[in-house]
Amino acid sequence: MRRYLFFFGLILFTIFTWTDCSNSYSDGKYLYEIHCQSCHMPDGIGLKGLIPPLAGSDYLKKNYDKLPCVILLGIEGEIVVNGKTYNQPMAGIPELETMDIALLINYINHQWGNDGKYTDFREVEANLQKCE
Amino acid sequence: MRTILFFSLTLLILSNCTEKKTLKILNRGEEVNGKMVYEKIRDFSFTNQDSIEVTNKTFGGKIYVSNNFFTTCPSICPTTSLHMGRIYDRFLNDDRVGMISHSIDVRTDSVPVLKTYANGLEIEAPKWNLVTGNEEEILAIAYDYFSNALKDETAPGGFDHDDLFVLIDKNRHIRSIAHGTDPKDVNRFMKDMEFLLKSEYSETK
Structure with missing residues (x-):
């Protein structure tokens, strides 16, 4: 009996640690689904020539410091992503807290094959000071 | 013996399934002099991204979405546009199929704005018409398509509307509906379109 309990516990433990590991950006995922997914799509591919992709996007790397401001305040005017020009205004998400923005950036930077930098609260806060 | 029984049973079930598929007219119907008469899409006249008038005649002899x-629209529209785009790609070379997307924000969405959006979506009229027109008429015709379109300042973007795709047959009747934000529902909807094409054009093809 004790042996069964032990194995049962072991299995439960494995499952819990496993799900924990594979979802290390799960908070950001939740925010992405609420705020970003309907335009940038669940797989981050964007929408043709209207909405730029996040998956494999060079813009994320080139404008790393600007990302917090873009997410918080939105963006207008032409931008070039992976050589393609986009010109559809994006609304900001003013209700986001600094920590939320950090979680979102970390999620996006580590999804769909992206291998961007890992940001944190302090860095996002510093970058938010530079918003225009 | 057993296998034969099994196969005939399966065949029976399969043939039953294929025969059963029908797309009913979804509009409200009334029996008049022993014949069913259904409500249908009203007369309309709107303007598309190329400044060309789009009316019921544009879709004469066609089925349309x-x-x-x-x-x-910051909420559901990009997703619905993505899936309308899938329908566009699938039926691009089939002249029996038309598409119309009504902009319910007629003040912002002038013809040039619609043209820019169409270019961004990489789509063209006359296959897919992005239309604008009289605001009241646009909001009113949504009712005929079983859809909601209302001005609502509390909604994202100032308008409240749903994600419905509606399939209209040659006689202006609604034959299928899908949630345009649900990829699987849109897959089913496209199958309904294929089915309707087959049944509507069976006499000519």
């Missing part, structure tokens, strides 16, 4: 959107 209708939905509502607006170019600055």
Whole structure:
């Protein structure tokens, strides 16, 4: 009996640690689904020539410091992503807290094959000071 | 013996399934002099992204898909546009199929704005018409398509509308509906379109 309990516990433990590991950006995922997914799509591919992709996007790397401001305040005017020009205004998400923005950036930077930098609260806060 | 029984049973079930598939007219119907008469899409006249008038005649002899959107819609529209785009790609070379998306924000979405949006979506009229027109008429015709389109300042972008795709047959009757934000539902909807094409054009093809 004790042996069964032990194995049962072991299995439960494995499952819990496993799900924990594979979802290390799960908070950001939740925010992405609420705020970003309907335009940038669940797989981050964007929408043709209207909405730029996040998956494999060079813009994320080139404008790393600007990302917090873009997410918080939105963006207008032409931008070039992976050589393609986009010109559809994006609304900001003013209700986001600094920590939320950090979680979102970390999620996006580590999804769909992206291998961007890992940001944190302090860095996002510093970058938010530079918003225009 | 057993296998034969099994096969005939399966065949029976399969043939039953294929025969059963029908697309009923979804509009409200009434029996008049022993014949069913259904409500249908009213007369309309709107303007598309190329400044060309789009009316019921544009879709004469065709089946068509209708939905509502607006170019600055921050919530569901990009997703519905993505899936309308799938329908566009699938039926691009089939002249028996038309598409119409009504912009419910007629003040913002002028013809040039619609043209820019169409270019961004990489789509063209006359296959897919992004239309604008009289605001009251656009909001009113949504009712005929079983859809909601209302001005609502509390909604994202200032308008409240749903994600419905509606399939209209040659006689202006609604034959299928899908949620345009649900990829699987849209897959089913496209199958309904294929089925309707087969049944509507069976006499000519």
